[in-house]
Amino acid sequence: MYGQPDDRLPNGHTILLVQFRKVASSRTYLEYDSLSEGMDGLCQLYEQALKMQHADKATAKYSLEELWQFVDDLQDIVCLIHDARGGDYLPHGRAWIKKQVLNHLKGQLPALP
Numbered sequence: 015m016y017g018q019p020d021d022r023l024p025n026g027h028t029i030l031l032v033q034f035r036k037v038a039s040s041r042t043y044l045e046y047d048s049l050s051e052g053m054d055g056l057c058q059l060y061e062q063a064l065k066m067q068h069a070d071k072a073t074a075k076y077s078l079e080e081l082w083q084f085v086d087d088l089q090d091i092v093c094l095i096h097d098a099r100g101g102d103y104l105p106h107g108r109a110w111i112k113k114q115v116l117n118h119l120k121g122q123l124p125a126l127p
Contacts, residue, residue: 027096028052029103033089040089049095053118060084085112
């Protein structure tokens with residue numbers, strides 16, 4: 015029913031809207047069950063771009079600054095986060111996305127002894 019929260023979508027359901035170039039046909043979206051999965055997905059998107067540029071390399075290594083440059087070079091990127099309480103998607107821009115990726119990557123670092 016219109017205006018009612020959608021119980022089928024988890025709180026934090028994430029949609030990344032990405033436009034790679036100025037042409038509208040370069041638009042796509044990526045859908046994830048959580049913000050964490052969405053940030054992983056953004057990193058994987060960059061890793062795929064690296065693999066296409068460097069097909070001869072088995073692994074992709076990059077710095078946070080290079081990932082930021084990839085995000086900055088996108089024509090547009092928006093992250094929509096589902097809020098189960100209201101049933102709405104809350105939009106977030108490039109700067110917010112970069113902060114979330116940083117927080118996500120920090121959470122993946124091994125604990126120091």
